[in-house]
Amino acid sequence: MRETTSRAGGRIPHVLAAVAETPWAIRPEKLQAIIEVVAARAAGIRWTDEEIDARLGTARSRPAPASDGPVAVLPLRGVLFPRSNMLTEMSGATSLEGWRQQLRGLVEDRSVEAIVLDVDSPGGSTDFVAETAADVRAAAAVKPLVAVANPDAGSAAYWLASQAAEVVVTPSGAAGSIGVLGAHEDLSRREELLGVKTTLISAGKFKTELSPFEPLGDDARAAFQRRVDDMYGMFVRDVARGRGVAVDAVRAGFGEGRMLGAKRAVEEGLADRVDTLEAVIAGLARPGRGARQTSTAQTMFVDEAGALHDSVVGLVNRARSLAEFRAESRLTAVKREQLTAALEALDSLAEPAALLRGLLQTTDPNRHADAALAQRARFERRRARL
Secondary structure (H helix, E strand, O other), X not given: OEEOOOOOOOOOXXXXXXXXXXXXXXXXXXXXXXXXHHHHHHOOOOOOHHHHHHHHOOOOOOOOOEEEOOEEEEEEEOOEEOOOOHHHHHHOOEEHHHHHHHHHHHHHOOOOOEEEEEXXXXXXXXXXXXXXXXXXXXXXXXXXXXXXXXXXXXOHHHHHHOOOOEEEEOOOOEEEOOOOEOOOOOOHHHHXXXXXXXXXXXXXXXXXXXXXXXXXXXXXXXXXXXXXXXXXXXXXHHHHHHHOXXXXXXXXXXXXXXXXXXXXXXXXXXXXXXXXXXXXXXXXXXXXXXXXXXXXXXXXXXXXXXXXXXXXXXXXXXXXXXXXOOOOOOOOHHHHHHHHHHHHHHHOOHHHHHHHHHHHHHOOOOOOHHHHHHHHHHHHHHHHHO
C-alpha cells in the first residue's frame, strides 16, 4: 500500500516506478528525456504532443509494414517498449508486442519473399528485446532479411537489427550504443523544497529499495547493478551470435557503448555495408537476388561446418585421452574452469544441430531422399571412427 501526496492530483503514475526499476538499452540522452517527460506528468505538467515529440525525437504516426513487390518493409521506429503504455500513446513509440506480431505475419505471408527492417530508433526498455531478437533470428532463417539503420539503429534497436542476415547503414546513419543502463530519480530533496513528505507503507525487505522518494542505498545499487550486468550479458551474447563473432570481441570493440557512423560501423563489424534503404529494397526485388544470397550463405555455412566437424573430432579424441588418465591426474582450479567453459561451448552446439535436423526434415524429403541417405551413411561412418 502506498500513500502519496503530489501536485499530480494525489498520485504518482506507475510508469515513474517502471522507469526507475527497468534496465534500459537506449541512448542515454533519450533516457534522460523520458525521465523528464514522466517527471513532468507526475508533477501535473501537461506538455503538448509537439513538445513531447521534440524531447523524445519521435513522430506521432506509427508506420505500418509496406511492400515493394515481393519485398516487405517493416519499420522499427521510436523508443521501444514491451507493450503499449502511457509513453507509447504519448510519443508514438513502438510496442514490441505488436511489432513481433507484424514480423510473424510477414514470415507466414507466402507473397513476401524478403523482409527489410527499416530501423530508426534510439533503443528502449530491455523487456521483450531478447525474445524479439529470437523472432528476428527465426525469421532470417526462413526468408532473406536485411536490417537497415535508416538513419539510426541504437542500443536495443541495434540488438534486434544485429540478428538479421545482413546489417546495412545508410550513408548518413549510425549504429551501436551497445550497453545497458538504469536510472534512479531521487525526489526527496524536491519534496523537501515543496514542503511535501511521501510515506511508503510496504511489506518485504527490499520492496521499496528503488523508491524515488529516498536516496538509493548501497545494497539497492548493487542489486540494480547486477540486473544491468545480466541484461548486458544477454545483449552482447545475442550481438555476437548475430554477427558471428566472439562475445569478447563485442565487449572490447563494437564501439563499447558509442554510436558509430556508417563507415566506422562497417569497419568495427557492426554492419556489412553502407547503402540506402531504397537500394537495399531494389536489390532484393531483383529476380533471383534472394536465392543467390541464400545460396552463398549456405555454401559458407557448409564450409565452416566442415571445418568445425574436423575440430570436434580432434576435441573428442583428446577428451577421451584425458578421461583415461582421470584417476591419476588432479586438475587445477584454472584447468577445471577452462574445461567447464569448453563443455559449455560444446553443449551450445545442440541448438543449431536441432535446427539443422528440423530443416533437413522439412525441405522436400522425397527429392533429396537419396542424398540424405548418403549423407546419413557418411555421418554414421564418421561417428564410428570416433
